[in-house]
Amino acid sequence: MxxxxxxxxxxxxxxxxxxxxxxxxxxxxxxxxxxxxxxxxxxxxxxxxxxxxxxxxxxxxxxxxxxxxxxxxxxxxxxxxxxxxxxxxxxxxxxxxxxxxxxxxxxxxxxxxxxxxxxxxxDGLLAPSVTRRLIREFAERPGSAAPAPRALGITDREREVLTLIGNGLSNTEIAARLSISVATAKTYVTRLLAKLDARDRVRLVIIAYEAGLVAATR
Missing domain, CATH: 3.40.50.2300 (Response regulator)
Structure with missing residues (x-):
C-alpha cells in the first residue's frame, strides 16, 4: 500500500x-x-x-x-x-x-x-532530542510536574517499556534493549496506550515523566 x-x-x-x-x-x-x-x-x-x-x-x-x-x-x-x-x-x-x-x-x-x-x-514517533525538550517544557510549567501515583496498573515489563518510551526510544530500539521482537515491543506499546488511556506515544512520554520514570534534563 x-x-x-x-x-x-x-x-x-x-x-x-x-x-x-x-x-x-x-x-x-x-x-x-x-x-x-x-x-x-x-x-x-x-x-x-x-x-x-x-x-x-x-x-x-x-x-x-x-x-x-x-x-x-x-x-x-x-x-x-x-x-x-x-x-x-x-x-x-x-x-x-x-x-x-x-x-x-x-x-x-x-x-x-x-x-x-x-x-x-x-504509531507515534519522537526524535530523542525533541523528547528531552518536550519533557523539559512540560516540567517547567507551573503545577504541571506534580508526580502521578506510582501504581499505574501496569506490569513490571510494561513499566520498563514505558520508561524506554519516555527516553525517546523507538519500537525497534526497545526490542533491542529488552531482547524481544519488534512485534512484541509494539504489542506492549499498544497495551500501554489502552491501559493508560493515552491518545498516542507522545502522551506516554508525559505519563512516564509524571510517574517519575524519566527526568527532565538540561
Whole structure:
C-alpha cells in the first residue's frame, strides 16, 4: 500500500528536498504541497493523505492550528511536526493539537522517511532530542510536574517499556534493549496506550515523566 503524503512548509527548498527523496522511495507518494497552514488543511480535506509533514512556523495559520483542524477532522491523517532546536515554546501546543510525531529538520532524510512510514501505521514517533525538550517544557510549567501515583496498573515489563518510551526510544530500539521482537515491543506499546488511556506515544512520554520514570534534563 502506498502512503500518501502532504508536505507543508513555507520554505520551497525544504519541500523540494523532501519531495525529491519521497519520489525516489517505493511505497511513498507526495499528493500535495502547502506553503502555509490553511493550504495544508485544505489539502488534507481534498487529498485525504495518510500523513502530513508539517512545519510549525508558517505565515498566516501556523502548523499548530493546522494540526488541530486536521486531527479533529474526519480524514484520519496523521501529522508529523518538523521543528528546530529553538522551537521549545511550540512543542507543548503541538502535542495538545494532536501531532503524532516530532522530528528535527537536521535529521537525515532517511530517518524522516522512516518516520513517515511509522506514523502511517498509527504509531507515534519522537526524535530523542525533541523528547528531552518536550519533557523539559512540560516540567517547567507551573503545577504541571506534580508526580502521578506510582501504581499505574501496569506490569513490571510494561513499566520498563514505558520508561524506554519516555527516553525517546523507538519500537525497534526497545526490542533491542529488552531482547524481544519488534512485534512484541509494539504489542506492549499498544497495551500501554489502552491501559493508560493515552491518545498516542507522545502522551506516554508525559505519563512516564509524571510517574517519575524519566527526568527532565538540561
Amino acid at each position: 502506498t502512503v500518501r503524503v502532504v508536505l507543508a512548509d513555507d520554505q520551497p527548498l525544504v519541500r523540494a528536498a523532501l519531495r525529491m527523496v519521497i519520489a525516489e522511495t517505493t511505497g511513498l507518494e507526495v499528493v500535495g504541497e502547502a506553503g502555509n497552514g490553511a493550504e495544508a488543511v485544505e489539502l488534507a480535506g481534498s487529498q485525504r493523505p495518510d500523513v502530513v509533514v508539517m512545519d510549525i512556523r508558517m505565515p498566516g495559520m501556523d502548523g499548530i492550528e493546522a494540526t488541530r483542524l486536521i486531527t479533529e477532522g474526519s480524514g484520519g491523517a496523521q501529522v508529523i511536526m518538523l521543528t528546530t532546536f529553538d522551537d521549545d515554546d511550540y512543542l507543548y501546543g503541538a502535542l495538545r493539537a494532536g501531532a503524532a510525531g516530532f522530528l528535527v529538520k537536521d535529521m537525515a532524510l532517511d530517518d524522516i522517511l522512516d518516520a513517515i512510514r511509522v506514523v502511517a501505521t498509527g
